[in-house]
Amino acid sequence: MIIAETLEQALEALAAGARPIAGGSDLVVAHRSGKAPLPAQLVAIDRLEELSSIEQGEDGVRIGAVVNHARLVTHPLIIDTYPSLADAAALVGSPATRNVGTIGGNVMNGSPAMDTGAPLVVLGAKVALQSTNGYREIDVADLWTGPGVTSAEPDELCVALSIPTPQASTSSAYVRLEYRRAMEIAVVGAACSVTLSEGVVSAINIALTAVAPTIVAVDGLEGAIGQPPQDVEALVQSVASEQASPISDLRAGAEYRRQMVGVMAKRSFAAAVARAQGEAIAVPVNRSIGIGA
Amino acid sequence: MNSYNLSVNGTEYPVSAAAERNLLSVLREEIGLTGTKQGCDDCECGACMVLIDGQPVNSCSYLAVQAQGRPVTTVEGVTTNGELHPLQKNLLEAGGVQCGFCTPGMIMSALAIEKASDGTEPSDEEIRIGLSGNLCRCTGYAKILDAVKKTLSK
Numbered sequence: 001m002i003i004a005e006t007l008e009q010a011l012e013a014l015a016a017g018a019r020p021i022a023g024g025s026d027l028v029v030a031h032r033s034g035k036a037p038l039p040a041q042l043v044a045i046d047r048l049e050e051l052s053s054i055e056q057g058e059d060g061v062r063i064g065a066v067v068n069h070a071r072l073v074t075h076p077l078i079i080d081t082y083p084s085l086a087d088a089a090a091l092v093g094s095p096a097t098r099n100v101g102t103i104g105g106n107v108m109n110g111s112p113a114m115d116t117g118a119p120l121v122v123l124g125a126k127v128a129l130q131s132t133n134g135y136r137e138i139d140v141a142d143l144w145t146g147p148g149v150t151s152a153e154p155d156e157l158c159v160a161l162s163i164p165t166p167q168a169s170t171s172s173a174y175v176r177l178e179y180r181r182a183m184e185i186a187v188v189g190a191a192c193s194v195t196l197s198e199g200v201v202s203a204i205n206i207a208l209t210a211v212a213p214t215i216v217a218v219d220g221l222e223g224a225i226g227q228p229p230q231d232v233e234a235l236v237q238s239v240a241s242e243q244a245s246p247i248s249d250l251r252a253g254a255e256y257r258r259q260m261v262g263v264m265a266k267r268s269f270a271a272a273v274a275r276a277q278g279e280a281i282a283v284p285v286n287r288s289i290g291i292g293a
Numbered sequence: 294m295n296s297y298n299l300s301v302n303g304t305e306y307p308v309s310a311a312a313e314r315n316l317l318s319v320l321r322e323e324i325g326l327t328g329t330k331q332g333c334d335d336c337e338c339g340a341c342m343v344l345i346d347g348q349p350v351n352s353c354s355y356l357a358v359q360a361q362g363r364p365v366t367t368v369e370g371v372t373t374n375g376e377l378h379p380l381q382k383n384l385l386e387a388g389g390v391q392c393g394f395c396t397p398g399m400i401m402s403a404l405a406i407e408k409a410s411d412g413t414e415p416s417d418e419e420i421r422i423g424l425s426g427n428l429c430r431c432t433g434y435a436k437i438l439d440a441v442k443k444t445l446s447k
Protein backbone atom coordinates (compact mmCIF):
# COMPACT_ATOMS: atom_id res chain seq x y z
CA MET A 1 0.00 0.00 0.00
CA ILE A 2 1.32 3.36 -1.08
CA ILE A 3 -0.28 6.37 0.56
CA ALA A 4 0.13 9.03 -2.08
CA GLU A 5 1.15 12.46 -0.87
CA THR A 6 1.09 14.10 -4.29
CA LEU A 7 -0.94 13.53 -7.44
CA GLU A 8 2.27 12.89 -9.34
CA GLN A 9 3.19 10.11 -6.94
CA ALA A 10 -0.26 8.54 -7.39
CA LEU A 11 -0.04 8.70 -11.20
CA GLU A 12 3.43 7.13 -11.14
CA ALA A 13 2.13 4.32 -8.97
CA LEU A 14 -0.73 3.72 -11.42
CA ALA A 15 1.71 3.70 -14.34
CA ALA A 16 3.66 1.02 -12.47
CA GLY A 17 0.53 -1.14 -12.17
CA ALA A 18 -1.03 -0.11 -8.85
CA ARG A 19 -4.79 0.44 -8.56
CA PRO A 20 -6.30 3.44 -6.76
CA ILE A 21 -8.28 3.27 -3.53
CA ALA A 22 -10.08 6.14 -1.84
CA GLY A 23 -12.60 5.20 0.87
CA GLY A 24 -12.52 1.53 -0.11
CA SER A 25 -16.24 1.04 0.45
CA ASP A 26 -16.63 -0.90 -2.81
CA LEU A 27 -13.18 -2.50 -2.97
CA VAL A 28 -12.96 -3.77 0.60
CA VAL A 29 -16.50 -5.16 0.64
CA ALA A 30 -15.93 -6.94 -2.68
CA HIS A 31 -12.67 -8.36 -1.35
CA ARG A 32 -14.12 -9.61 1.92
CA SER A 33 -17.15 -11.17 0.24
CA GLY A 34 -14.83 -13.04 -2.12
CA LYS A 35 -16.30 -11.29 -5.17
CA ALA A 36 -13.03 -9.66 -6.22
CA PRO A 37 -9.66 -9.86 -4.48
CA LEU A 38 -7.94 -6.59 -3.68
CA PRO A 39 -5.39 -5.63 -6.33
CA ALA A 40 -1.84 -6.70 -5.50
CA GLN A 41 -0.64 -3.11 -5.26
CA LEU A 42 -2.81 -0.27 -4.06
CA VAL A 43 -2.25 3.45 -4.00
CA ALA A 44 -4.39 5.45 -1.57
CA ILE A 45 -5.52 8.73 -3.10
CA ASP A 46 -7.89 9.93 -0.39
CA ARG A 47 -5.39 12.34 1.19
CA LEU A 48 -4.68 14.27 -2.00
CA GLU A 49 -5.68 17.90 -1.50
CA GLU A 50 -5.71 18.34 -5.29
CA LEU A 51 -8.67 15.95 -5.52
CA SER A 52 -10.69 17.08 -2.54
CA SER A 53 -12.17 20.46 -3.40
CA ILE A 54 -15.45 21.70 -4.87
CA GLU A 55 -14.57 24.73 -7.00
CA GLN A 56 -16.96 27.05 -8.73
CA GLY A 57 -15.58 28.52 -11.93
CA GLU A 58 -17.04 30.71 -14.66
CA ASP A 59 -18.31 27.77 -16.67
CA GLY A 60 -19.45 25.49 -13.91
CA VAL A 61 -18.34 23.45 -10.94
CA ARG A 62 -15.39 21.12 -10.64
CA ILE A 63 -15.80 18.42 -8.03
CA GLY A 64 -12.62 16.66 -6.95
CA ALA A 65 -12.69 12.89 -7.26
CA VAL A 66 -12.33 12.20 -3.53
CA VAL A 67 -15.15 14.51 -2.45
CA ASN A 68 -17.43 12.25 -0.44
CA HIS A 69 -21.20 11.95 -0.63
CA ALA A 70 -21.70 13.64 2.74
CA ARG A 71 -20.07 16.80 1.42
CA LEU A 72 -22.18 16.82 -1.73
CA VAL A 73 -25.35 16.59 0.36
CA THR A 74 -24.41 19.60 2.49
CA HIS A 75 -22.74 21.83 -0.11
CA PRO A 76 -24.89 24.93 -0.88
CA LEU A 77 -23.81 25.18 -4.52
CA ILE A 78 -24.63 21.53 -5.19
CA ILE A 79 -27.98 21.77 -3.42
CA ASP A 80 -28.98 25.00 -5.17
CA THR A 81 -27.63 24.50 -8.67
CA TYR A 82 -27.28 20.74 -9.13
CA PRO A 83 -29.95 19.39 -6.77
CA SER A 84 -30.33 16.04 -8.56
CA LEU A 85 -26.75 15.21 -7.58
CA ALA A 86 -27.49 16.08 -3.95
CA ASP A 87 -30.72 14.01 -4.12
CA ALA A 88 -28.66 11.03 -5.24
CA ALA A 89 -25.78 11.46 -2.79
CA ALA A 90 -28.25 11.73 0.11
CA LEU A 91 -29.71 8.30 -0.72
CA VAL A 92 -26.40 6.44 -0.79
CA GLY A 93 -26.02 3.88 2.01
CA SER A 94 -25.84 5.33 5.51
CA PRO A 95 -24.01 8.23 7.16
CA ALA A 96 -20.91 6.02 7.38
CA THR A 97 -21.11 5.05 3.71
CA ARG A 98 -21.57 8.67 2.68
CA ASN A 99 -18.50 9.63 4.73
CA VAL A 100 -16.11 7.23 3.04
CA GLY A 101 -17.68 6.79 -0.40
CA THR A 102 -16.37 9.30 -2.94
CA ILE A 103 -17.89 10.60 -6.15
CA GLY A 104 -14.84 9.49 -8.12
CA GLY A 105 -15.10 6.01 -6.64
CA ASN A 106 -18.80 5.85 -7.40
CA VAL A 107 -18.22 6.88 -11.02
CA MET A 108 -15.24 4.59 -11.64
CA ASN A 109 -16.86 1.59 -9.96
CA GLY A 110 -19.33 1.78 -12.83
CA SER A 111 -22.30 0.04 -11.27
CA PRO A 112 -25.47 0.43 -13.34
CA ALA A 113 -27.28 0.93 -10.01
CA MET A 114 -25.07 3.82 -8.89
CA ASP A 115 -27.16 6.73 -7.70
CA THR A 116 -24.93 9.62 -8.77
CA GLY A 117 -24.64 8.37 -12.37
CA ALA A 118 -28.03 9.41 -13.77
CA PRO A 119 -27.77 12.94 -12.32
CA LEU A 120 -24.26 13.35 -13.72
CA VAL A 121 -25.55 12.33 -17.18
CA VAL A 122 -28.49 14.75 -17.23
CA LEU A 123 -26.30 17.55 -15.86
CA GLY A 124 -23.86 17.05 -18.75
CA ALA A 125 -20.90 16.13 -16.55
CA LYS A 126 -17.48 15.36 -17.88
CA VAL A 127 -15.04 13.08 -16.12
CA ALA A 128 -11.42 14.24 -15.97
CA LEU A 129 -8.89 11.44 -16.42
CA GLN A 130 -5.21 11.94 -15.81
CA SER A 131 -2.16 9.74 -16.24
CA THR A 132 1.57 10.24 -16.55
CA ASN A 133 0.90 10.43 -20.31
CA GLY A 134 -1.63 13.24 -20.24
CA TYR A 135 -5.02 14.57 -19.35
CA ARG A 136 -8.42 14.27 -21.03
CA GLU A 137 -12.04 14.93 -20.30
CA ILE A 138 -14.84 12.77 -21.64
CA ASP A 139 -18.61 12.84 -21.31
CA VAL A 140 -19.51 10.79 -18.31
CA ALA A 141 -21.97 8.80 -20.44
CA ASP A 142 -19.04 7.66 -22.59
CA LEU A 143 -17.14 6.37 -19.57
CA TRP A 144 -19.30 3.36 -18.77
CA THR A 145 -19.09 0.48 -21.22
CA GLY A 146 -20.66 -2.29 -19.12
CA PRO A 147 -21.42 -3.26 -15.55
CA GLY A 148 -18.30 -2.34 -13.58
CA VAL A 149 -16.38 -1.60 -16.79
CA THR A 150 -15.14 1.80 -17.97
CA SER A 151 -13.35 3.12 -21.02
CA ALA A 152 -10.58 4.56 -18.82
CA GLU A 153 -7.10 3.10 -19.30
CA PRO A 154 -5.66 1.25 -16.29
CA ASP A 155 -3.13 4.02 -15.68
CA GLU A 156 -5.71 6.79 -15.82
CA LEU A 157 -6.96 8.29 -12.58
CA CYS A 158 -10.31 9.99 -12.29
CA VAL A 159 -9.28 13.34 -10.81
CA ALA A 160 -12.53 15.33 -11.03
CA LEU A 161 -16.03 15.68 -12.38
CA SER A 162 -16.87 18.92 -14.20
CA ILE A 163 -20.47 20.06 -14.53
CA PRO A 164 -21.42 23.06 -16.66
CA THR A 165 -23.47 25.92 -15.23
CA PRO A 166 -27.11 25.31 -16.16
CA GLN A 167 -29.12 27.78 -18.23
CA ALA A 168 -31.59 30.07 -16.45
CA SER A 169 -34.88 28.48 -15.31
CA THR A 170 -33.26 25.06 -15.18
CA SER A 171 -33.38 22.55 -12.37
CA SER A 172 -33.03 18.83 -11.82
CA ALA A 173 -34.12 15.98 -9.58
CA TYR A 174 -33.26 12.34 -8.93
CA VAL A 175 -35.68 9.80 -7.54
CA ARG A 176 -35.43 6.08 -7.05
CA LEU A 177 -37.62 3.18 -6.11
CA GLU A 178 -36.42 1.73 -2.83
CA TYR A 179 -37.78 -0.80 -0.36
CA ARG A 180 -36.23 0.77 2.74
CA ARG A 181 -34.79 4.11 3.73
CA ALA A 182 -31.17 3.23 4.45
CA MET A 183 -28.49 0.85 3.25
CA GLU A 184 -30.49 0.49 0.06
CA ILE A 185 -29.53 0.11 -3.58
CA ALA A 186 -31.78 1.56 -6.27
CA VAL A 187 -34.36 -0.93 -7.54
CA VAL A 188 -34.68 1.54 -10.40
CA GLY A 189 -34.11 5.27 -10.54
CA ALA A 190 -34.33 8.28 -12.82
CA ALA A 191 -32.84 11.75 -13.05
CA CYS A 192 -34.28 14.64 -14.99
CA SER A 193 -32.93 18.07 -15.87
CA VAL A 194 -35.42 20.47 -17.38
CA THR A 195 -35.31 24.05 -18.65
CA LEU A 196 -38.51 26.10 -18.84
CA SER A 197 -39.03 29.10 -21.05
CA GLU A 198 -42.24 31.13 -20.98
CA GLY A 199 -44.13 28.26 -19.45
CA VAL A 200 -43.02 25.55 -21.84
CA VAL A 201 -40.23 23.00 -21.84
CA SER A 202 -37.24 24.26 -23.79
CA ALA A 203 -34.74 21.56 -22.85
CA ILE A 204 -35.06 18.17 -21.17
CA ASN A 205 -32.65 15.38 -20.29
CA ILE A 206 -33.49 12.11 -18.56
CA ALA A 207 -31.25 9.24 -17.51
CA LEU A 208 -32.16 5.90 -15.93
CA THR A 209 -30.61 3.86 -13.12
CA ALA A 210 -30.49 0.06 -12.76
CA VAL A 211 -32.38 -0.85 -15.94
CA ALA A 212 -29.51 -1.75 -18.30
CA PRO A 213 -25.82 -2.75 -18.20
CA THR A 214 -24.96 0.94 -17.75
CA ILE A 215 -26.78 4.16 -16.88
CA VAL A 216 -29.15 4.91 -19.79
CA ALA A 217 -29.29 8.39 -21.36
CA VAL A 218 -32.85 8.60 -22.70
CA ASP A 219 -33.31 9.92 -26.22
CA GLY A 220 -36.44 10.61 -28.24
CA LEU A 221 -37.73 13.40 -26.01
CA GLU A 222 -37.88 16.02 -28.79
CA GLY A 223 -41.68 15.89 -28.65
CA ALA A 224 -41.53 17.54 -25.21
CA ILE A 225 -39.94 20.74 -26.53
CA GLY A 226 -42.33 23.65 -26.70
CA GLN A 227 -44.99 21.86 -24.66
CA PRO A 228 -46.35 22.88 -21.26
CA PRO A 229 -44.84 20.57 -18.59
CA GLN A 230 -48.16 18.99 -17.61
CA ASP A 231 -48.64 17.80 -21.19
CA VAL A 232 -45.29 16.03 -21.25
CA GLU A 233 -45.54 13.63 -18.31
CA ALA A 234 -47.11 10.75 -20.25
CA LEU A 235 -44.45 11.03 -22.97
CA VAL A 236 -41.64 11.01 -20.39
CA GLN A 237 -43.08 7.93 -18.70
CA SER A 238 -43.58 5.92 -21.88
CA VAL A 239 -40.26 6.82 -23.51
CA ALA A 240 -38.33 5.98 -20.33
CA SER A 241 -40.05 2.59 -20.01
CA GLU A 242 -39.40 1.78 -23.67
CA GLN A 243 -35.68 2.47 -23.38
CA ALA A 244 -35.14 0.30 -20.33
CA SER A 245 -33.68 -3.17 -20.84
CA PRO A 246 -33.81 -4.47 -17.29
CA ILE A 247 -32.98 -7.86 -15.82
CA SER A 248 -34.93 -9.89 -13.28
CA ASP A 249 -33.20 -10.61 -10.01
CA LEU A 250 -33.95 -10.96 -6.31
CA ARG A 251 -34.76 -7.30 -6.03
CA ALA A 252 -37.32 -6.95 -8.84
CA GLY A 253 -38.61 -8.61 -12.00
CA ALA A 254 -37.72 -7.14 -15.39
CA GLU A 255 -41.27 -6.11 -16.26
CA TYR A 256 -41.79 -4.48 -12.88
CA ARG A 257 -38.55 -2.58 -13.31
CA ARG A 258 -39.61 -1.45 -16.80
CA GLN A 259 -42.94 -0.14 -15.49
CA MET A 260 -41.48 1.50 -12.41
CA VAL A 261 -38.64 3.29 -14.19
CA GLY A 262 -41.28 5.10 -16.26
CA VAL A 263 -42.98 6.18 -13.06
CA MET A 264 -39.66 7.33 -11.57
CA ALA A 265 -38.88 9.28 -14.76
CA LYS A 266 -42.24 11.01 -14.60
CA ARG A 267 -41.75 11.89 -10.93
CA SER A 268 -38.20 13.15 -11.41
CA PHE A 269 -39.53 15.31 -14.27
CA ALA A 270 -42.34 16.70 -12.08
CA ALA A 271 -39.91 17.50 -9.24
CA ALA A 272 -37.40 19.11 -11.62
CA VAL A 273 -40.19 21.25 -13.14
CA ALA A 274 -41.37 22.34 -9.69
CA ARG A 275 -37.84 23.31 -8.72
CA ALA A 276 -37.31 25.16 -12.02
CA GLN A 277 -40.50 27.10 -11.24
CA GLY A 278 -38.97 28.13 -7.92
CA GLU A 279 -40.68 25.69 -5.61
CA ALA A 280 -38.42 24.57 -2.76
CA ILE A 281 -38.26 20.77 -2.68
CA ALA A 282 -35.73 19.69 -0.09
CA VAL A 283 -32.99 17.17 -0.81
CA PRO A 284 -33.61 14.29 -1.23
CA VAL A 285 -36.77 14.36 -3.32
CA ASN A 286 -37.52 10.80 -2.18
CA ARG A 287 -38.21 12.04 1.35
CA SER A 288 -39.77 15.38 0.40
CA ILE A 289 -42.53 14.03 -1.80
CA GLY A 290 -42.85 10.54 -0.46
CA ILE A 291 -41.28 8.37 -3.15
CA GLY A 292 -39.97 4.99 -2.19
CA ALA A 293 -40.00 3.67 1.35
CA MET B 294 3.13 -6.56 5.53
CA ASN B 295 2.81 -2.94 6.45
CA SER B 296 4.11 -1.43 9.68
CA TYR B 297 2.49 1.71 10.95
CA ASN B 298 1.00 3.35 14.02
CA LEU B 299 -2.68 3.70 14.79
CA SER B 300 -3.98 6.29 17.20
CA VAL B 301 -6.91 4.69 19.01
CA ASN B 302 -8.69 6.45 21.86
CA GLY B 303 -5.68 8.72 22.26
CA THR B 304 -3.10 5.93 22.50
CA GLU B 305 -0.57 5.17 19.76
CA TYR B 306 -0.39 1.46 18.87
CA PRO B 307 2.34 0.06 16.61
CA VAL B 308 0.76 -2.31 14.09
CA SER B 309 2.32 -4.77 11.71
CA ALA B 310 -0.29 -6.28 9.43
CA ALA B 311 -1.01 -7.18 5.81
CA ALA B 312 -2.27 -4.24 3.74
CA GLU B 313 -5.58 -5.97 3.12
CA ARG B 314 -6.48 -6.18 6.83
CA ASN B 315 -9.57 -4.21 7.71
CA LEU B 316 -9.58 -1.84 10.64
CA LEU B 317 -12.06 -4.02 12.54
CA SER B 318 -9.78 -7.05 12.59
CA VAL B 319 -6.75 -4.99 13.55
CA LEU B 320 -8.63 -3.34 16.42
CA ARG B 321 -9.90 -6.67 17.72
CA GLU B 322 -7.04 -9.07 17.00
CA GLU B 323 -3.86 -6.94 16.96
CA ILE B 324 -4.70 -4.19 19.45
CA GLY B 325 -7.08 -6.25 21.59
CA LEU B 326 -9.99 -3.82 21.69
CA THR B 327 -12.94 -6.16 21.27
CA GLY B 328 -15.74 -3.72 22.07
CA THR B 329 -16.21 -3.09 18.35
CA LYS B 330 -18.21 -5.98 16.91
CA GLN B 331 -18.17 -7.93 13.67
CA GLY B 332 -21.72 -8.33 12.40
CA CYS B 333 -22.44 -8.63 8.69
CA ASP B 334 -18.85 -7.83 7.62
CA ASP B 335 -20.48 -6.27 4.57
CA CYS B 336 -21.07 -2.60 5.45
CA GLU B 337 -24.76 -3.20 6.17
CA CYS B 338 -25.30 -3.56 9.93
CA GLY B 339 -23.18 -0.95 11.71
CA ALA B 340 -22.00 -3.23 14.55
CA CYS B 341 -18.42 -2.33 13.62
CA MET B 342 -18.98 1.45 13.70
CA VAL B 343 -16.04 3.54 14.91
CA LEU B 344 -15.19 7.19 14.56
CA ILE B 345 -12.30 8.23 12.34
CA ASP B 346 -11.49 11.94 12.57
CA GLY B 347 -14.77 12.16 14.47
CA GLN B 348 -16.82 10.76 11.57
CA PRO B 349 -18.67 7.41 11.66
CA VAL B 350 -17.05 4.66 9.59
CA ASN B 351 -17.82 0.97 9.16
CA SER B 352 -14.51 -0.49 10.30
CA CYS B 353 -15.23 -3.81 8.54
CA SER B 354 -14.94 -2.10 5.19
CA TYR B 355 -12.08 0.27 5.86
CA LEU B 356 -8.45 -0.76 5.50
CA ALA B 357 -6.55 -0.36 8.76
CA VAL B 358 -3.52 1.01 6.93
CA GLN B 359 -5.63 3.93 5.70
CA ALA B 360 -6.40 4.95 9.29
CA GLN B 361 -2.80 5.85 10.09
CA GLY B 362 -2.46 9.47 11.09
CA ARG B 363 -6.21 9.69 11.69
CA PRO B 364 -7.51 9.51 15.26
CA VAL B 365 -9.78 6.49 15.79
CA THR B 366 -12.36 6.33 18.57
CA THR B 367 -13.94 3.05 19.63
CA VAL B 368 -16.53 2.33 22.30
CA GLU B 369 -13.71 1.75 24.78
CA GLY B 370 -12.81 5.41 24.34
CA VAL B 371 -16.13 6.91 25.39
CA THR B 372 -15.82 6.25 29.12
CA THR B 373 -13.97 8.65 31.40
CA ASN B 374 -11.87 7.10 34.19
CA GLY B 375 -14.07 4.02 34.10
CA GLU B 376 -17.21 6.11 34.40
CA LEU B 377 -19.86 5.30 31.80
CA HIS B 378 -20.70 7.98 29.24
CA PRO B 379 -24.14 9.57 29.85
CA LEU B 380 -25.40 7.87 26.69
CA GLN B 381 -24.35 4.48 28.07
CA LYS B 382 -26.18 5.19 31.32
CA ASN B 383 -29.26 6.33 29.42
CA LEU B 384 -29.22 3.21 27.26
CA LEU B 385 -29.15 1.06 30.39
CA GLU B 386 -31.92 3.05 32.08
CA ALA B 387 -34.16 3.15 29.02
CA GLY B 388 -33.78 -0.59 28.33
CA GLY B 389 -31.96 0.25 25.13
CA VAL B 390 -29.57 -2.68 25.59
CA GLN B 391 -31.04 -6.09 24.93
CA CYS B 392 -28.52 -8.60 23.58
CA GLY B 393 -26.06 -5.70 23.42
CA PHE B 394 -24.36 -6.66 20.18
CA CYS B 395 -25.41 -3.52 18.29
CA THR B 396 -24.82 -1.24 21.28
CA PRO B 397 -21.18 -0.23 20.63
CA GLY B 398 -22.01 0.73 17.05
CA MET B 399 -25.16 2.56 18.08
CA ILE B 400 -23.14 4.54 20.62
CA MET B 401 -20.57 5.59 18.06
CA SER B 402 -23.24 6.67 15.56
CA ALA B 403 -25.09 8.58 18.29
CA LEU B 404 -21.90 10.40 19.30
CA ALA B 405 -21.38 11.33 15.65
CA ILE B 406 -24.89 12.85 15.62
CA GLU B 407 -23.97 14.85 18.71
CA LYS B 408 -20.82 16.12 17.02
CA ALA B 409 -22.64 16.97 13.76
CA SER B 410 -25.36 18.89 15.57
CA ASP B 411 -22.65 21.13 17.00
CA GLY B 412 -24.26 22.17 20.26
CA THR B 413 -27.82 22.34 18.95
CA GLU B 414 -30.50 19.77 19.69
CA PRO B 415 -30.88 17.34 16.77
CA SER B 416 -34.39 16.70 15.46
CA ASP B 417 -35.96 13.24 15.68
CA GLU B 418 -35.43 12.92 11.92
CA GLU B 419 -31.75 13.82 12.25
CA ILE B 420 -31.34 11.19 14.95
CA ARG B 421 -33.10 8.57 12.84
CA ILE B 422 -30.92 9.37 9.84
CA GLY B 423 -27.83 9.33 12.06
CA LEU B 424 -28.70 5.85 13.31
CA SER B 425 -29.91 4.58 9.93
CA GLY B 426 -26.76 2.55 9.32
CA ASN B 427 -27.15 0.57 12.54
CA LEU B 428 -29.30 -2.54 12.77
CA CYS B 429 -30.64 -3.93 16.05
CA ARG B 430 -31.53 -7.59 15.63
CA CYS B 431 -33.55 -7.45 18.84
CA THR B 432 -35.55 -4.67 17.11
CA GLY B 433 -35.29 -2.54 20.25
CA TYR B 434 -35.19 0.68 18.30
CA ALA B 435 -37.77 2.68 20.27
CA LYS B 436 -35.82 2.45 23.52
CA ILE B 437 -32.52 3.12 21.77
CA LEU B 438 -34.06 6.26 20.25
CA ASP B 439 -35.38 7.26 23.69
CA ALA B 440 -31.91 6.98 25.19
CA VAL B 441 -30.23 8.88 22.37
CA LYS B 442 -32.86 11.63 22.44
CA LYS B 443 -32.50 11.98 26.21
CA THR B 444 -28.72 12.24 25.90
CA LEU B 445 -28.78 14.78 23.10
CA SER B 446 -31.62 16.92 24.45
CA LYS B 447 -30.65 20.41 25.55
